[in-house]
Structures are given as C-alpha cells and as structure tokens.
Amino acid sequence: MFATQVHDYLRTFFRETKCEIESDEGHIMTVQLTIDIDKKIMNRPFYWQYVETTGMPSNPARLTLITDRSKIENQFMGEMIHFGSRRLNQIFKATKELGAFVKMYQSVPIVENGNRPTLMPYFCVNYKISYYCDQTKEKLYSLGINLVNGNIQDHFHESIFELELQNEQPENIFCLPYIIKPHRGLERLDEMIQSIVQNDDHTWAHEANMRWEKEQEVLDYFYEGVEEKPECYEIEKKALKERFNPRIKVEIINGGLFYLL
Amino acid sequence: MNIERSSNWREDFNKRLEENGPWDSWSLYKMSYEIEKMNLIPEFSGLQAPKFLTNLMFLPHQMEAAQTVIEKMNGKAILADEVGLGKTIEAGLIMKEYMIRGLVKKALILVPASLQNQWVTELNVRFFIPAIPYRKNTPLDQYDVVIMSMDTAKKSPHREKIYEQDYDMIIIDEAHKLKNHKTQIYEFVQSLKKKFCLLLTATPIQNDVFEIFYLVSLLKPGHLGNFESFQSSFSATKHTLKEEKYLKELVNQVMVRNRRQDTGIEWTSRKVQTIPVIFTEGEREIYDMIFDLKNVSSVFKSSFTMVTLLKEMCSSKEATFLTLNKMLEKCITKEETDYIESIIAKMMTLEVNSKAEKVLEIIEAANDKVLIFTEYRATQAYLQWYLYTKGISSSLFNGKFSKSKRDWVKQLFRERDQVLIATESGGEGINLQFCHHVINYDLPWNPMKIEQRIGRVHRLGQEHDVHIYNLAIEDTIEQKILDLLGDKIDVFEKVVGDLDAILAT
Numbered sequence: 001m002f003a004t005q006v007h008d009y010l011r012t013f014f015r016e017t018k019c020e021i022e023s024d025e026g027h028i029m030t031v032q033l034t035i036d037i038d039k040k041i042m043n044r045p046f047y048w049q050y051v052e053t054t055g056m057p058s059n060p061a062r063l064t065l066i067t068d069r070s071k072i073e074n075q076f077m078g079e080m081i082h083f084g085s086r087r088l089n090q091i092f093k094a095t096k097e098l099g100a101f102v103k104m105y106q107s108v109p110i111v112e113n114g115n116r117p118t119l120m121p122y123f124c125v126n127y128k129i130s131y132y133c134d135q136t137k138e139k140l141y142s143l144g145i146n147l148v149n150g151n152i153q154d155h156f157h158e159s160i161f162e163l164e165l166q167n168e169q170p171e172n173i174f175c176l177p178y179i180i181k182p183h184r185g186l187e188r189l190d191e192m193i194q195s196i197v198q199n200d201d202h203t204w205a206h207e208a209n210m211r212w213e214k215e216q217e218v219l220d221y222f223y224e225g226v227e228e229k230p231e232c233y234e235i236e237k238k239a240l241k242e243r244f245n246p247r248i249k250v251e252i253i254n255g256g257l258f259y260l261l
Numbered sequence: 262m263n264i265e266r267s268s269n270w271r272e273d274f275n276k277r278l279e280e281n282g283p284w285d286s287w288s289l290y291k292m293s294y295e296i297e298k299m300n301l302i303p304e305f306s307g308l309q310a311p312k313f314l315t316n317l318m319f320l321p322h323q324m325e326a327a328q329t330v331i332e333k334m335n336g337k338a339i340l341a342d343e344v345g346l347g348k349t350i351e352a353g354l355i356m357k358e359y360m361i362r363g364l365v366k367k368a369l370i371l372v373p374a375s376l377q378n379q380w381v382t383e384l385n386v387r388f389f390i391p392a393i394p395y396r397k398n399t400p401l402d403q404y405d406v407v408i409m410s411m412d413t414a415k416k417s418p419h420r421e422k423i424y425e426q427d428y429d430m431i432i433i434d435e436a437h438k439l440k441n442h443k444t445q446i447y448e449f450v451q452s453l454k455k456k457f458c459l460l461l462t463a464t465p466i467q468n469d470v471f472e473i474f475y476l477v478s479l480l481k482p483g484h485l486g487n488f489e490s491f492q493s494s495f496s497a498t499k500h501t502l503k504e505e506k507y508l509k510e511l512v513n514q515v516m517v518r519n520r521r522q523d524t525g526i527e528w529t530s531r532k533v534q535t536i537p538v539i540f541t542e543g544e545r546e547i548y549d550m551i552f553d554l555k556n557v558s559s560v561f562k563s564s565f566t567m568v569t570l571l572k573e574m575c576s577s578k579e580a581t582f583l584t585l586n587k588m589l590e591k592c593i594t595k596e597e598t599d600y601i602e603s604i605i606a607k608m609m610t611l612e613v614n615s616k617a618e619k620v621l622e623i624i625e626a627a628n629d630k631v632l633i634f635t636e637y638r639a640t641q642a643y644l645q646w647y648l649y650t651k652g653i654s655s656s657l658f659n660g661k662f663s664k665s666k667r668d669w670v671k672q673l674f675r676e677r678d679q680v681l682i683a684t685e686s687g688g689e690g691i692n693l694q695f696c697h698h699v700i701n702y703d704l705p706w707n708p709m710k711i712e713q714r715i716g717r718v719h720r721l722g723q724e725h726d727v728h729i730y731n732l733a734i735e736d737t738i739e740q741k742i743l744d745l746l747g748d749k750i751d752v753f754e755k756v757v758g759d760l761d762a763i764l765a766t
Binding site: 001013017083084085098100102128130138157161182183194197202205211220223224235236239244247250251252255257 | 263264265268271274275277278281282284286287288289290291292293296297298299300301302306313314315331335362363364389391429452454455456457478481482483486487
C-alpha cells in the first residue's frame with residue numbers, strides 16, 4: 001500500500017464513519033473523531049471507562065495524520081501513519097467490524113415504457129480459509145447463492161463490486177421474494193465451503209505430519225533408555241504438537257443480501 | 262480433518278435480518294474485503310513481514326536467515342551471525358512473520374538486563390510489535406510480548422509466573438549464557454515450553470564442544486544425540502575433534518551463521534597485531550614474588566587466586582593491590598603476612614607501568630579515537646589517571662551503566678574524549694562505529710569475549726579499517742593465555758566455521 005493509497009483509504013474511512021475531516025492536503029489530514037471511532041482506534045479503554053463512570057463530558061481525539069513524510073517539513077506536526085503501523089491496523093480492524101453486514105439493491109435507471117424491472121435476491125458470504133501447521137496459508141472464497149433457484153457461484157464479490165448499488169430499495173422496481181430463506185442459504189454456502197476445503201490438496205498437512213514425526217523421533221532418541229521420562233519430555237512433546245499439528249480455520253469476513261438485475 | 266469454524270457472524274446476521282438492520286456501509290464492506298485480499302498469505306513459503314515493514318531495509322543475508330529458519334528449520338534455530346550483522350533484526354523479522362501468519366501471539370524475550378531497553382525500542386519502533394519491559398508485578402497474562410532479563414526470569418516468583426503462561430515463542434539473546442547445563446538459567450529454559458524458539462549468540466562455542474551440545478539440546482533435544490552418544494562419538498578429549506565434519510553438518514541444520522564475508526557487503530578489514538610488552542626489572546621482580554607465593558604457604562595454594570593475581574599483575578599494580586589486600590586478611594602466620602607486605606612495599610615503589618606506556622605509544626601513533634578494554638576496574642581508573650597526566654582525556658564505561666548513562670558516555674567519547682576505557686562487562690550492547698582502534702589491554706580466557714569487544718567497533722556501519730592491538734607481556738601468564746586462545750579458536754572453527762582474525766597469526 002503506497003502513501004497515496006493509505007491516504008485515500010483514510011479519507012473514505014473517516015467520511016463513511018462520520019468523522020469530520022477538518023483539513024486534507026493529500027499527504028496530511030486533520031480529523032475530529034466521533035466517540036465511537038475514538039473507542040475503536042485510539043486504544044484508550046481506561047479513559048472511556050473513566051468518562052462513562054464519572055459522567056464528565058467526553059472529549060474524543062482530534063488526529064493529525066501524516067501519510068507522506070517526504071512532503072512534510074516538520075514531522076512532529078502529527079502522527080506518521082503507513083502500511084504496517086499500529087494505528088492503521090486498528091483502522092483496518094474497525095473497518096472489518098463496521099463493514100460486516102450489508103443489504104444492497106442495484107440502482108436501476110428509470111425505464112420509459114412503464115415496465116418495472118425485476119431484481120433477483122442473492123446471498124453472499126466472503127470466507128477466509130486458513131491452513132495452519134508450523135506455516136500458514138490463506139485462501140479467500142466469495143460465494144453467492146441465488147435465493148430463487150439455489151445456484152451457487154464463486155467469485156461473487158468480484159462480479160458485483162463495481163456495480164452501482166444503493167442501500168434503499170429503488171422505486172419502480174420489483175424485488176423477487178426469496179424462495180430459499182437466507183439462513184438456509186447460509187447453511188448451503190457453509191456446506192459448499194466445507195466441501196471445497198475437504199477436496200483441496202492437503203499435501204501440506206501430510207508434510208507437516210512428517211516433520212512432526214521426525215522431530216518426535218529425535219526427541220525420543222534423546223530420552224532413549226530413560227525409564228521415567230522427566231517433565232521436560234512431556235513439555236517438549238506438547239510443544240511439537242502445537243507447532244506441527246495441521247488444522248484448518250474457516251472464518252467469515254463479511255456478507256449480505258443483494259438484489260441484482 | 263478438523264475444521265474450526267470461528268465467528269459469531271452467523272447469529273449476528275440472522276438477528277439483523279429479523280430486525281431489518283442496522284446495515285453497514287457498502288464502502289466499508291468493500292474496503293474490508295480489499296484489506297483481507299491485500300493481507301492474504303497466499304503461500305506457505307516466503308516472507309510477508311517485509312511489506313509491512315517498509316521503514317526497514319533488510320540486508321539479503323537477513324532475509325535469507327529468516328526464511329531458512331522458518332522454512333527449513335521449522336521455527337527453531339540458533340542465530341549465530343558474527344557480531345554486528347544484525348541478529349536482533351533477524352529475530353524481529355522472524356517473530357513478525359509468525360505474528361502476521363497468526364502462529365505466534367504470546368512471546369517471551371529473555372535478554373541480559375543491560376539490553377532490555379534496547380530490545381523494547383527495537384521491537385516497538387522498528388517492528389511495530391508492542392513489547393513491554395518486565396518489571397516487578399507486571400501482569401504477564403495481560404501483555405503478549407514481554408522482554409525480561411534472564412536473571413529475573415530464572416528466580417522465584419517470576420519463573421513460576423512464566424510457567425503459568427502459554428508462550429508461543431521464546432527468544433533468548435546472548436544465549437551463550439546458557440552453555441552450562443548445571444546453571445539455574447539452563448534448567449529454567451529447559452523446562453520452558455519452546456514451540457517456536459530462537460537462540461541468539463555470536464559465539465555458540467566459547468571453550469569446548471560440549472557447549473554446542475548443551476545449547477542444541479536445549480533447542481532440540483536429541484538432535485546431537487544424548488550425552489553418552491555425543492561424548493563417545495565427538496570427543497576423545499575436550500579440544501580435539503575426530504568427526505568434526507559430521508558434527509558441523511548436524512549443527513548447521515539448526516544454526517544460521519552469517520559471516521562478514523558472506524554478506525556481500527564490503528567490509529573494512531581488521532588489522533590485528535599482537536604487541537609484546539617487556540616488564541621492567543622492578544615489575545618482573547614483583548611478578549616472580551607473586552609466582553612464588555605458593556611455595557610460601559598453603560594458604561596461597563588456590564590456583565584460582567594465583568592465576569587471578571598473576572593476571573592482575575600483568576594489568577596494573579592497582580588491580581593487584583586489591584586482591585593482595587584481601588589475602589592479607591586470610592594470612593595466619595607472621596611469615597605469610599610479612600611476605601605479602603613485602604610485595605606490597607615493593608609495589609609502592611614501582612613507578613613505571615610498561616603496558617600503560619605501550620598504550621600511550623599506540624594512542625599517540627594512532628592519533629585518533631581509541632577504545633581500550635581491560636578486565637579490571639582498578640586498572641580502568643589507573644589508566645584514566647595515567648592518560649590524564651599525559652594530556653589525554655578519556656571516559657570510562659562499564660556494563661552496569663543505565664541506558665541513559667551509556668548514551669551519555671558514548672556521546673562524550675564521540676564529541677569530546679580521545680579515549681574510552683571499558684571493562685569486560687562493557688563489551689555488549691554499545692556500538693561505536695566512529696572509532697577505528699581497539700586495544701585489548703589484557704586478554705580474557707575466552708576468545709569470543711575478544712570477538713564481542715572488537716564487534717563494538719567492527720560492525721555494520723564501520724567505514725574504515727579497524728586496528729586491533731592485543732597486548733601481552735612476555736614470559737608471563739599472558740603468553741599462556743595467548744596460546745590457549747589459539748587452541749580454542751581452532752575448536753570453534755572446526756565446528757562452527759571460520760572466525761575473522763581475532764588474534765594475529
């Protein structure tokens with residue numbers, strides 16, 4: 001992420017979260033946080049606890065953020081923010097919390113002949129799969145199910161992210177009611193992701209098990225002939241398991257209902 | 262295979278569906294997905310951390326070391342780069358990588374007390390890892406990354422508190438402090454769960470080959486066999502190795518060691534000279550008297566005290582005096598007391614310190630900043646006084662100095678004084694690349710200590726050739742130390758790899 005990308009990101013984030021941007025010069029911006037965002041990104045729970053218990057007037061932070069230091073003469077004017085910095089990570093986390101559930105309608109131009117266009121209901125879930133052993137690999141799947149006919153399609157997000165969508169139902173359109181209920185759709189997608197994971201190539205897990213086995217042999221060799229193995233043997237053994245034992249995690253990033261042409 | 266499904270997203274979604282909202286912003290939704298995509302770890306191999314650490318310029322050997330540890334050594338390794346090549350950077354990079362990959366959350370970093378703050382700064386400022394220094398009563402369960410001094414960690418109640426935690430990663434700096442398996446710290450680390458573990462030391466072998474056995478056995482018990490099998494295959498006697506090639510290969514499976522010349526960086530060279538010093542007649546007389554102590558009475562038979570005294574005499578009469586004075590208290594018979602007092606009386610009349618004079622010669626010839634190492638505080642003070650009488654200003658440094666005092670002394674040396682006189686414990690954790698001359702006023706038994714000393718000056722950022730002067734007084738114990746140092750370096754090279762010139766050959 002380059003400095004300008006970070007800057008654009010921040011600008012959108014603060015606009016969307018209703019924090020007032022007081023000045024913005026493209027490489028430095030000053031923003032007045034709302035209470036809600038202050039709690040999410042400033043990392044000062046004790047302050048907020050104090051404010052809330054004493055009932056004193058709250059004073060959410062006003063931040064000056066520098067995204068491109070090379071354009072600044074006095075770097076002490078604000079806080080440097082860049083890809084990898086803790087503040088930006090907190091903002092990423094806040095984004096995740098605040099962008100988890102949507103219900104969107106495709107914007108439709110008004111048609112002259114009086115025919116009401118019809119929007120089809122879809123349900124989408126964006127999954128992240130993590131494969132863990134002593135190494136990690138992640139995959140993203142964006143699965144969408146048509147709530148009328150039950151068809152499931154991959155790369156759903158990629159197919160809709162450039163569409164013009166709005167969060168209010170447009171006038172003069174007809175939304176087909178769903179036949180498959182969203183929570184049922186969710187179950188179908190969960191089943192789908194489960195089967196995708198199960199059918200994936202799991203050589204990695206096999207290899208991790210081999211590494212584990214090999215290290216276990218080495219450890220056993222160290223204590224060969226020792227009748228009562230000391231506690232550190234068990235500790236080591238446990239550590240080996242924690243390090244190599246292959247496991248898979250499926251996480252939902254976000255998802256929602258979409259009414260599309 | 263077991264699939265863990267995490268998140269209460271499902272319930273939350275159903276709730277919002279029932280209540281028709283509140284619904285989130287489409288922009289934030291898209292941004293959230295974009296971030297996930299950007300931060301995705303697409304492969305098991307490779308490093309993700311550097312793209313988060315654009316403020317750091319990693320050197321090729323540092324990246325390679327991190328990758329080797331993660332991909333080939335499965336996250337347990339000895340980082341044994343030569344002094345000054347950035348072991349801390351490598352450790353930070355590896356830890357960051359594991360944190361990004363979600364494999365490490367809690368980490369414990371054990372360091373010598375003098376390096377605690379340096380680690381805190383390094384991790385926070387350069388790696389954006391929120392590490393805190395451990396103080397008494399720091400609640401360990403509330404902090405994920407804690408930096409603790411080894412001496413604190415091994416003692417109650419701290420050690421019990423550590424055992425209660427479930428650390429994913431253990432990093433130990435200056436790990437050669439764990440070479441002795443009979444020490445408290447060794448036992449402490451042995452019983453610590455080590456899932457991912459890095460041991461940092463420039464000097465995995467200091468004296469004999471068993472040190473590497475114990476170090477590796479701490480990291481990966483069994484890798485070098487058990488003690489019996491190791492002993493029978495690798496050591497007929499302590500200093501010679503038969504199957505060293507095989508051992509070297511085994512060690513290299515768990516150890517990364519970069520040498521200056523492998524780094525692809527142009528290093529300035531080391532010019533090492535051993536400078537013989539000859540005692541004056543007066544000095545020699547006293548040295549011999551001390552040497553004869555053992556014949557005077559059994560009280561003086563302890564070889565340790567004898568060796569100390571002889572070494573001190575090679576350093577300065579000031580250093581010798583302190584020990585002699587203590588011995589006076591132990592004397593029982595008049596004969597013993599008289600003998601020691603006669604030595605002291607002789608010393609009082611001594612006006613010349615041949616070694617100090619040699620030092621002055623070197624400083625004048627260098628006409629530049631000079632770093633002097635001595636093992637004795639008394640010698641340190643004497644040298645400062647002596648140089649002062651010759652019009653040369655100096656500062657003193659020792660390892661007990663606090664962080665701020667260290668910085669202050671470094672500043673003084675850089676800006677004001679021509680000479681910095683450091684004691685042994687000052688060898689670690691101060692970097693003086695602006696200086697190009699190092700005098701080893703007296704020699705320690707351990708070659709790696711000399712390497713640590715030289716490393717203060719000859720490290721990344723040094724732009725000039727570095728001159729090393731090893732002083733040794735002829736026909737004294739220092740001659741023996743010099744020979745022994747040579748032997749030890751030999752063992753090290755066979756097992757670990759070549760060393761840069763420490764002693765002139």
